[in-house]
Amino acid sequence: MDNYMSKYITCEPEEELSKNPIPSFQNIYHIRRKSKVKNWLWGSLFLLFLVMFLPWTQNIRATGLITTLRQEQRPQQLNSVIGGKVEKWWVKEGDFVKKGDTILQLGEVKVEYFDPALLERTGLQITAKESAGTGYENKAQTATQQVSALEEGRTLKLSQIDIKLRQQQLKVESDSMDLNAVLNELNVAKRQIDAAKAMLDSGVIALVDFERRKITFQNATAKRIGAENKLLQSKQELTALRIEKNAVVQEYADKIAKARGDQYSAISDKASNDAEVAKLKNAYANYDMRNKLYFVTAPQSGQITKARKAGIGEILKEGDMIVEIVPDKIQYAVEMFVSPMDMPLLSRGQKIRFVFDGFPAIVFSGWPSSSYGTFGGVVAAIENSVSLNGKFRVLVTEDPNEKAWPTQLRIGGGANGIALLKDVTVGYELWRNINGFPPEYYQPVNAEKGKGK
Structure with a gap:
């Protein structure tokens, strides 16, 4: 077999190799074929040139946490106004209560109030x-x-x-x-x-x-x-x-x-x-x-969490935390922390796209319209003082013109924010990043109208 193969390899010309019945010869040797590498190279360069002129939405990214814009909708501590001892628990952790429902019954511990009459x-x-x-x-x-x-x-x-x-x-x-x-x-x-x-x-x-x-x-x-x-x-x-x-x-x-x-x-x-x-x-x-005040009631409707006292007869001092109530009706918002360099690029009314933890999404940061699974938001407030982490706190609310945020969101959950800036070309964006220039600064239309007024 080796002699047979060597005969065809060494003795026969290329024209006859193409007529060889062995398939491997047909796959290994490109007989009478022209190279297309040059065409592919020019095509790739042309395609890259076209991509350079495609539109690209500049953006800045920031991580944040889910919260609420109104203070009364945030988790609140329920504290004891008077000192006393635990007589009876009416709820347990995880229960949902309505406003005015009894949570805890206290007994008296001060001598001057012992008289029943x-x-x-x-x-x-x-x-x-x-x-x-x-x-x-x-x-x-x-x-x-x-x-x-x-x-x-x-x-x-x-x-x-x-x-x-x-x-x-x-x-x-x-x-x-x-x-x-x-x-x-x-x-x-x-x-x-x-x-x-x-x-x-x-x-x-x-x-x-x-x-x-x-x-x-x-x-x-x-x-x-x-x-x-x-x-x-x-x-x-x-x-x-x-x-x-x-x-x-x-x-x-x-x-x-x-x-x-x-x-x-x-x-x-x-x-x-x-x-x-x-x-x-x-x-x-x-x-x-x-x-x-011996009967501690719920100040608002919500879920009972973080009960600090257990059992019967434990003593509560004035101002001690009893439980924490998480309101059931919440207008969600996201608090983002933006670096001082990016802070001037944000303003009230600016559009933000979010990817919430636990909700799958396909994100094209430069083409927000092509992304899937993101949710829209609008900047509601920007704090003027820097936070302890060296960044500025930005509050973003739900965009009423976009699809509603998921009802499964919970306070404290994570969110990745993408602030949408000016539309430029891909080539300009590459050139900007290579030179280290900041994104294009602009004001939203509603912000400009507000300033004009």
Whole structure:
């Protein structure tokens, strides 16, 4: 066989080799065939040249986590407002609860709240204090009426004394006029007796006439003394009335001051009593609210997770975490962390494509329309301060114009974001990457309109 093969290989020309019945000769030797490598090379170069002019959407990539845009929709801790011990669990981890459902029942651990009739006794104290306040109020009203009566009595008494003073003043004036008349009579009698004495010495009149005039003079003198005494007595009575008026004013001032003191004392006692009533009512409201806090209820609907206490009788301090509630109605968002170099390329309203963990996708970053399994988003907020990881936090919400995000998403899940930028050619993009230039910066249409406004 070896001799036979060597015969054909060494002796026969190429034209005859093509007629050889052995198939391997046909596959190994390309007889009368032309090379097509040059055609393939030129075709590949032409195809590459065409690819250079194909459109390419510039983008930046960033990883993120699923969250929610609203704070009340994020997982929240349910804390104990008061200290107590666990009496009964009404739910377990994994249960779904509605708003207002009872989660835990607490028992009291503070001595001052052990009394089972604490609310009732506090209510009785409030009733007693309110009754005392009514008594103080009545006392203040009585003192006010007493002050009014004393002021009215003082007015009447002073009016009476003023009338007496006026009468006494008129009497003083009358006595003064009587004294003046008596003095006139005395002056006349004195002139007459002086004339009579002279006539008696000259013998014109008899001694009897002189004695008669002398008696008249003495009577006038006595009348003067009586008139003066009467006038002085009238003035003394006037002074006594004035002293009586001052005494009345002082007496009524003391009585009114004492009545006003009682009035103000009653008002002060009423105010102090009202303060004590308000304090007791505040304590009553606190006790009532504390009784309601023994039953811990769900602040919103959701799923119970991360129960920190177990068993019955364990002690909870004020502010201790009881469980965590994950809301059942969530408006999902994605928080991405973008490097400072890429942050200026993002703006509110910009389109973002996401690939969520657990959801298969075929991604062509430069041709987003050809990708499959990605979901659309819109930039809702960009934080102005850098995070602890040295990047800027960007919140992205669901794009209402795209297909809805999966309902199976959960807070904390991963997401790969692709921020879509300007459309350029493939050649330009290769040239940009080779030279290390940043992507083309532009503003979305809605952002430009917002700035124009």
